[in-house]
Structure formats: C-alpha cells, structure tokens
Amino acid sequence: MAVGVPSSLNFLVVGGGLGGALLALHLAEAGAQVELAGGPMSAGATGWSYGGVPWWGVGSDELGQLLATAPSHWHALQDRCGDLGVNSCNLWLHWSELDSSAAVAAARAALDALPQQPRLEHLSAEDLWSAEPLCQGAALGGAIQMPYLRVDPDGFQRGIDQALQRLGVTRLPPLDAASLSQRLEYVDAAVLCAGALSAPLLQQLDLPRPSVLRFSWAGVLQIERLQLTSKTIIMPLLGQRRQRQLADAGQALVLDPGICPGPGGGILIGQTSWFDQSLEHSPEPQAEQQRLMAAGQGLLPQLPSAACSAARLHQRPVAYTTDLLPLMGPLPECSKLHLFTGFSVAFVQAPVLAPLMAQALLTGDWKPLSCFGLLNR
Numbered sequence: 001m002a003v004g005v006p007s008s009l010n011f012l013v014v015g016g017g018l019g020g021a022l023l024a025l026h027l028a029e030a031g032a033q034v035e036l037a038g039g040p041m042s043a044g045a046t047g048w049s050y051g052g053v054p055w056w057g058v059g060s061d062e063l064g065q066l067l068a069t070a071p072s073h074w075h076a077l078q079d080r081c082g083d084l085g086v087n088s089c090n091l092w093l094h095w096s097e098l099d100s101s102a103a104v105a106a107a108r109a110a111l112d113a114l115p116q117q118p119r120l121e122h123l124s125a126e127d128l129w130s131a132e133p134l135c136q137g138a139a140l141g142g143a144i145q146m147p148y149l150r151v152d153p154d155g156f157q158r159g160i161d162q163a164l165q166r167l168g169v170t171r172l173p174p175l176d177a178a179s180l181s182q183r184l185e186y187v188d189a190a191v192l193c194a195g196a197l198s199a200p201l202l203q204q205l206d207l208p209r210p211s212v213l214r215f216s217w218a219g220v221l222q223i224e225r226l227q228l229t230s231k232t233i234i235m236p237l238l239g240q241r242r243q244r245q246l247a248d249a250g251q252a253l254v255l256d257p258g259i260c261p262g263p264g265g266g267i268l269i270g271q272t273s274w275f276d277q278s279l280e281h282s283p284e285p286q287a288e289q290q291r292l293m294a295a296g297q298g299l300l301p302q303l304p305s306a307a308c309s310a311a312r313l314h315q316r317p318v319a320y321t322t323d324l325l326p327l328m329g330p331l332p333e334c335s336k337l338h339l340f341t342g343f344s345v346a347f348v349q350a351p352v353l354a355p356l357m358a359q360a361l362l363t364g365d366w367k368p369l370s371c372f373g374l375l376n377r
C-alpha cells in the first residue's frame with residue numbers, strides 16, 4: 001500500500017478481472033479516486049479459472065523469489081478485505097500409463113529441484129481412486145501431490161466487490177475505444193486490464209500492440225451439482241500449454257486434461273487452449289464439448305452420464321506473453337495509458353505485482369518494475 005500519496009489523483013481501470021480488481025483495490029486503499037470499468041469476472045478468463053496459485057513454480061531469480069511470496073499476499077488481502085475465496089488445497093500432477101516413462105521421470109526430477117522445495121508426495125493410481133471416488137478406474141500411472149492454494153472465482157468476486165464498494169470505487173460499464181479516449185482527457189492515468197481484449201482496444205486507439213502480447217482461446221466444461229470429494233485440483237504432470245506459449249509456434253490446439261472444483265461449486269473439466277483462432281471466432285463448440293467430455297471421463301470414469309449430458313461449455317480468450325512475464329507500465333506512445341495484462345500465472349503474479357503497479361502509478365517511479373524487466377516491451 002502506498003503511503004503519503006495525494007488522494008486527489010484519479011485513475012480509470014479498464015477491465016474487472018483478477019488484474020483490474022486487484023489494481024483498483026490497491027489504488028483505492030492508497031486514497032486515490034478510482035473508476036473500474038467492466039462487467040463481472042465471468043465475462044473474462046478469471047471467472048472460469050482454476051484459480052490455482054503455483055507459488056513454488058516461479059524460479060529462483062529475484063523476481064521468482066518475490067513471486068514465491070504470493071500466498072502471503074493472498075492471506076494479507078483476505079485479512080484486510082474479508083473472505084476472498086482463498087483456501088488451501090492439494091494439487092495432483094497426474095500422468096497416464098501411456099505417457100513416456102522418461103518424460104515422467106524428467107518432470108518429476110524438475111519438481112524435486114524446485115528452489116522453494118514444496119512437499120511432494122507420490123500417489124499411486126489406487127491412492128487416487130480412494131481419495132477421489134469419481135476417479136475410480138481411471139487409467140492413471142500415478143500423481144505427485146503438492147501443496148496448493150486456490151482462489152474460488154465466485155468467492156473472489158463477492159469479496160472484492162464488497163471491498164471495492166467500501167473503498168468508494170466507482171463501477172462503470174465496459175468502455176469502447178471512443179469513450180476511453182474521452183475519459184483519458186480528465187483522468188490522471190488509465191490502465192488497460194482488459195486481458196485478451198487489450199490488444200484490439202489498443203488497435204482501435206491507433207496504438208501499437210506490444211510485440212510479446214498474445215492470446216489463446218480456453219475451453220472448460222462446467223458440471224453443476226456434483227462435487228469432488230477430494231476438493232483437489234488435478235492437472236497433467238506433462239502439461240503442454242506453457243511450452244507452447246514460450247515457443248510461440250507449434251500445435252494449434254493443446255489439451256491439458258484437468259479437473260478442478262467449479263466457481264462457487266460443481267466441477268470444471270479443462271482445459272483446451274487454441275492458438276490459431278481469431279478473437280471474433282471461438283473454436284467450434286460442439287467438437288470442443290465432446291473433446292473436453294472425453295478428457296473428463298478419462299480422469300473421472302465414475303461421472304454419472306446425466307451430469308455429463310448437462311455439462312456446459314465456457315470459452316474465453318486468455319491473454320499471455322511469449323516471455324511469460326506480464327506487461328506493466330506506461331505506453332511509450334501515450335504516457336497516460338498503461339497496461340497491466342498478459343499474465344502467465346496470474347494468481348501468482350497479480351497479487352504480488354498489483355501493489356507495485358499501484359505504487360508506481362501513484363509516485364511515477366517505474367524503476368522497481370523496470371529492474372524486473374516487466375515494463376512494456
């Protein structure tokens with residue numbers, strides 16, 4: 001939280017997902033006047049996210065050490081704001097009997113070498129079946145269990161809405177480029193936190209898109225009324241999405257079979273990532289639904305068929321960057337307009353970086369962020 005900052009500064013935050021909501025909170029806590037434009041989190045990626053906080057997966061450099069403090073940021077936020085849907089849980093990184101044993105061994109060795117040294121436990125297929133009855137019979141080779149933190153998107157939306165209201169943050173509907181341009185004239189600064197829609201907004205404002213900014217279309221299936229007994233997040237040990245983002249070339253579709261408690265309850269089955277679709281056209285929904293259902297039934301063979309046929313598909317574009325670092329700070333071509341987007345592990349990065357971003361907006365000192373290589377590039 002910034003101290004000793006004039007409260008007369010006023011900011012416009014565009015986009016009310018994880019990044020925008022946290023930034024608005026920190027600016028308002030420091031005494032600034034804040035307008036937050038945008039719809040509910042379910043309109044963007046945040047509302048359908050697993051909300052997992054892999055604080056141990058961030059590297060050992062200075063930025064990694066900073067990001068590894070994400071759990072304490074979440075707990076401090078929750079202490080200040082009340083319930084934000086933050087809870088401890090376990091992560092199971094599963095592999096299948098068909099996966100290459102060399103690839104599994106290499107991935108397990110990488111987990112053993114994590115600098116934060118989280119507690120790792122090996123679970124056999126039978127352990128998994130008994131901990132999660134819906135898994136019974138799944139053709140799993142095993143899993144590594146790791147400590148995890150999960151932010152439930154529904155709980156986060158409820159808690160942050162109340163906190164923002166208490167702090168006097170003004171809510172506005174989504175803004176088009178023309179309204180944003182007009183508002184730029186009277187605010188001290190505006191920040192684009194519009195996720196995958198940040199790039200088209202920049203284009204409509206005749207501003208260049210940062211060269212590292214990309215998006216993919218994510219798909220998840222939502223099953224209501226059923227719960228996971230284990231309350232665990234299940235993801236593949238050999239997940240491919242991160243490598244695909246980093247390589248900036250390769251397969252059009254990555255399917256990382258995973259399961260997670262749904263927002264506010266139920267179960268989410270994920271996750272597809274499409275890298276070749278335009279923002280205007282989400283991937284064909286019927287085939288996507290079947291693809292995800294097959295992945296879900298592979299992990300949860302005991303899912304009742306009635307639940308499967310009532311499953312609902314959600315497709316959202318998700319922003320990322322090819323160097324997996326978020327984009328922050330003023331745009332060289334329009335210094336009143338800033339970016340806070342392009343997260344790769346948003347639930348680790350956003351709670352740690354939002355206070356630094358707020359501080360820099362309030363003081364005009366961007367050096368702490370430029371040291372980490374996070375300024376717009």
Ligand SMILES: Cc1cc2nc3c(=O)[nH]c(=O)nc-3n(C[C@H](O)[C@H](O)[C@H](O)COP(=O)(O)OP(=O)(O)OC[C@H]3O[C@@H](n4cnc5c(N)ncnc54)[C@H](O)[C@@H]3O)c2cc1C
Nearest residue numbers: 015017018019038044045046049050052175195345346347
């Ligand atoms: C299935 C799935 C699982 C995931 N799991 C994890 C995970 O476990 N851990 C993790 O760290 N990350 C995870 N992610 C990624 C994470 O959810 C996103 O990176 C994060 O939510 C992005 O937050 P954001 O605020 O930048 O963008 P968004 O949540 O997309 O928010 C942007 C908001 O801006 C709004 N907007 C757009 N244009 C305008 C406009 N013109 N005016 C006003 N508002 C506008 C949009 O409607 C949207 O609400 C997952 C994503 C998906 C889809």
